[in-house]
Structure formats: structure tokens, C-alpha cells
Amino acid sequence: MELNMFMQHFINALGLGSLYGLIAIGYTMVYGILRLINFAHGDIFMLGAYFVFFATIQYKLPWALGLIIAVAGATLCGLLVDRIAYRPLRDAPRISALISAIGVSFFIENISIVIFSGMPRPVVQPPALMRAFSLGGVRLVPLGIMVPVISFVLVGALLWMVYRTKPGLAMRSISHDIETTRLMGVSVDRIIALTFAIGSALAAVAGVMWALRYPRVEPLMGIMPGFKAFIAAVFGGIGSIPGAMLGGISLGFVEIMSVAFFPDLSGFRDAFAFILLIAILLIKPTGLMGEKLEDKI
């Protein structure tokens, strides 16, 4: 393979992978704290894309404002999901919350079909973001560079928040022991809500960038990226934020490079992603950067 072709694939993979990573963070944060797989996360991502679609295409607002509306809207939805579907089950067996998560996911998907109609709708990309240029034989659009950059900046900010601020400390402490943290006077429910808010906001940003990159929105668009991001989270080590990003990027590379190097097997691209999941579960069940889970007493 020629170098410029490889670089083209590299850029493609980085773009796709960083989006997976951004969605994966939502899974990983919620899991880290509640040991709950928030299946509705992919649907929050979809809602984010729809909010920006309505704001910019339907109501002709500028994209920056659309982004804010999408983030605010998705955050609100994430908070509502936590409040309505998960919080009442906080002390119930973990499986109840999991089933509730699946229920919420189906609910959001189907109500979206009713409200937005099931038709896929086109997203009009701002031309400034799509002005293509060549760099050493590699074809680039500004959006393709923005996506990974924004993703990394957001992850950096999130890591700072988790490791350098009080709420971040509370989050980490909840993930170790929820009861003791409560005894220390931390408002556990509020911190959990904050976790959902951050995860949903990141999903919304990913949704907006996804809608820009793959310019179409439909109510079921969150399912597959949601699954992939979940694989990414497990691959990177569920519960670990840098792990989620690393998992997302790795998955992006596996998907793109499998097509690049084995074009004959390109139909099995999704299979490669799932093989990756099975392999990591067999070889290193805690994922690349996951910590060993200790049973709680």
C-alpha cells in the first residue's frame, strides 16, 4: 500500500475512532459509578443529532447555537432517564436496572419514530467545514480534522474534572464505595446525576459531529454506534475514561484497516469489531486499561 493511501486510511480511522471514543465515555462513566450498562446511551446520542438537526435545518439557527441546544437537550434527557428509570432502582438488584435500561432504550427509539417520523432526513453540512484540500496526497476536509481534535480536548477536560476537582473526587469515591461516600456527606444522587449529564453532553457532541460527518439523521441511528462504543468501552477497560478513548480509537482502526488491508473481507467489518470484543474478554477481561474488579464486601 502506498504511503498516501495509508495516511488517508489513518485519517479516516482517527475520525471514526474518536467518535466511538466520545460515545464510549458515557458508557464507561456510568458503569464505573453504578456498575450499570446504560443501554439508552446510544439513543441519547441520536437525540443529540436530532436536536441539532431541528435547530439548524428546521429553524435555521447558526450551528454554534445548534450545538448548545443539542448539548442542553441531550443533557436534560440524560438526567430525566436517570431520574425516572434508574434512580428508583438504585437499591434494587443490578439486573433490574439493566432491564430498565433496555426498556428506556426501546422507549426512546420508538417514541422518536412517532415524533420525528421514521424517515431518514438529510443534514445540510456547513460548506466551510467541507472545503476539501490535499495535504501530501491525503484528501482532507476541515471537519475531518476537527472531529478528533474536539474529541481529545473534551477528554482532556473531562480527565481534569475527574482528577482535579471536588465533584470528580466524589465520582471516584462513589465508584469505590457508594455507601461510605454517602456517609461522608456527599450528595450521591446529585453526583450520579452529574455523571449522567456529562455522559449525555459528550454523547450529544458526538451526535452532532456524527450528523455532520455522515449527514443523515434517523431514529435508529444510535443503535449501531452505541454497540460499537460499548465494545470500545469494554475493550479499553470499562470504567476507565482514557481506556474508553483508547478503545474507541482502536476500534476505529480495526474497522478501517481491516477493509484497507483485506478488501476481500470488507463485508466482515462488523464481525471484526465483535471478534475484538470476544478476544479481549477471553484474554484480558478487564480491558486494556481496566483495573481489576474487587468484590465489594
Added chain:
Amino acid sequence: MRKLLLAVFFCLFVVGAAFAADDAIKIGFYNCLTGQNAFGGQLELEGVQLAMEEFPEVLGKKVELVIVDNKSDKVEAANAVTRLIERDKVLAIIGTYASGLAIAGGEVAEVGRIPVVATSATNPLVTQGKKYTFRACFIDPLQGAGAAAYAYKELGFKKAAILVDVASDYGVGLANFFKQAFANLGGEIVSEVRYQSGDQDFTAQITEIISKNPDIVFLPAYFAEGAIVLKQAKELGATFRFMGGDAMDNPEMATLGGDAIEGFLYTGFAYAPDMPDMNPIAKKFTENWYKKYPGKDPNANAALGYDSYILIIDAITRAGSAEPEKIRDALEATKDVLTVTGTTTFDEDHNPQKDLGILQIKDGKKQFIGTIVP
């Protein structure tokens, strides 16, 4: 609260039952009304509804259309047909867009012994070996050969690549027919790459194709994915042309694909609302369409929906009975029925012979180039 709900349900039930008059002839309609292919399925439904307005009665009884959504999903397609047969007790069925869905639905109808007229499912397997399945459209060997002939002979393209959805019966079938025909003509297939329905990122596949430098890429996709592929190809700086099949004939192509679809070629049915010499029924269809849906252009799907309804009504009239078995026999004997997309006569595999058109997107609009005989 529960009592109130029960009361509401009871009322709905009574009202529903009152509407469903006993002596109506029930025809089922299942199609993609939501999901990936919704724009195609909706147009077919609108075509059927238009035909129904013109022919609301048959054998002196009112026709009732039972509409079920298959969500562009194979499992849902089978469920939809089961529902139509077992719960709604329909006598004949119209549907669906997408061959994979029509195959899934057809299997169920075969067991339930209810005749089906598939609207735009072009894969040969839809009717092959089936006793109860018919179709209003032509089949893919014709399309594949026509596309290859046009690309090779008319445009002089010698190197082709193929980008195909492995999860789509339509795509895989059509890609193979194109591949065979193109190779037989002496052309070379330089690359064949695949993706899966629901994929949204095609950058890897397109980059791979660009590295092989073909003259033309055959893309037997459905419009919703196809438009995104064209968009990403433009973004990646692809200079080759794309060619597709009848499933790319959809007004939404332009809204989804923007200026990236310029120059896109595809094979399709010999019907376009602005084509010059139309047969009388096509003329009537076009006029009535604009009356019922002003400001919206009809396409081949709308025409095929219309045709499917006409074929069933014609069969019921000739059978003089609305028993499924009799409708089936009459459908099998369909001969020279004038329909929007040409005259329909079923061969032994229940497929009609129809003209194949070549279309092109020019200045953002579809342009009917002409018909082609491969």
C-alpha cells in the same frame, strides 16, 4: 384508571369493528413505512392509495386496504405478513420495497396460501419457485446486464469496481449480474468491496476503490445509503463515475446527496413524470398524481405501487371471486394488462417483461436518457 382505559379500548374496538364492514374485500399492504427505506415504501403506499381512489370497488364490493409497516427489517416483514394473514384475514397482499424483505414476507404468504404482488422487489429469488408470489417490476439480471452494456458500450468504460451491501439480497444479486455481464463484454472488475446495511462510514471502502483507479463504480445500493456513499466519495476526491440500479430512483436522493449526486447514472423503470411518449394509463396516473399530491413528483415506486393494485383488481375481476386461491390462478393468467410501467404479462416464474430505462442526474434533476436492450 384501569377501568377508564378499558372503556377507551372497548370504544376503539367497537368503532374499529363498525368501520370494518363485513362485506369489504380486504387487501393487505406491507412495506417500509419507517426506517432505512421509508421514502421508497411511502411512495409505493401513495401509489396504491391513488389507484384505490380510482378503483375503490371490485365485484360490487368496497376494497379495504390494511396497512402494516415492516420497518425496513426482514424479521418485521415476516411478522407483518403473518399479521395480515392471521389477524386481518386479507385475501391478497401488496408489498414490498426491497428484495430481502419481499423474500422474507413471501415465505410466510406461501405457507398461508395468500397471493402477493411484490411492488419493486427485483431479485429473481423473490418469485423463483413460489406459487403465490408475483411482482410488478422487472428482475435484476436485466438490470445488471443493461447497466454493464451501457457502461461498456455507450460510455466506453473498461475498468469497473463494485461496492456492495453484503446484507442486502438485492445488492448482492444485482452486483453479480452486473459483474458477469461486464466481464462477458470484455471489461475488467478491478475491485470489489463490501459493506453492511446500516453502515454509515464508507471512507475505508471508497479509499480502497480510489487506489484501484476504476472508470466506473457500480453501486447497487438503496438510495439512503447510496446518497451518503456518493457524498463521502466526493469528499475523498473520487473522480470516477457511479452507477446504480432502480433502488436509487428516489426524489430524496437529491436532498440526501446534495451536489454529490451530479452525474450519477442508474437503470430503472421506463417511467418518469416528464418523459415524452407515455402510454395512456401512465398519462392518467401522472395527471391524477399531481392532483392528489401537488408539488410532489411521482417516481417508479409510486408507479409500481399503483400497478400492483391494478394487477390485483384485474385478477379479482377476471376471477369473479375474491377467494385467495382464485385470485392466485387469475394472477397467474395475467396477460397484456396495461400498467404504468409498461404492459404486464407474467412468465412461468411470475415475472413481467418490462423495458429498462437509463437515467442520469443532471443539474440536480433526474433525466430520462432512454431505454436499453442489453
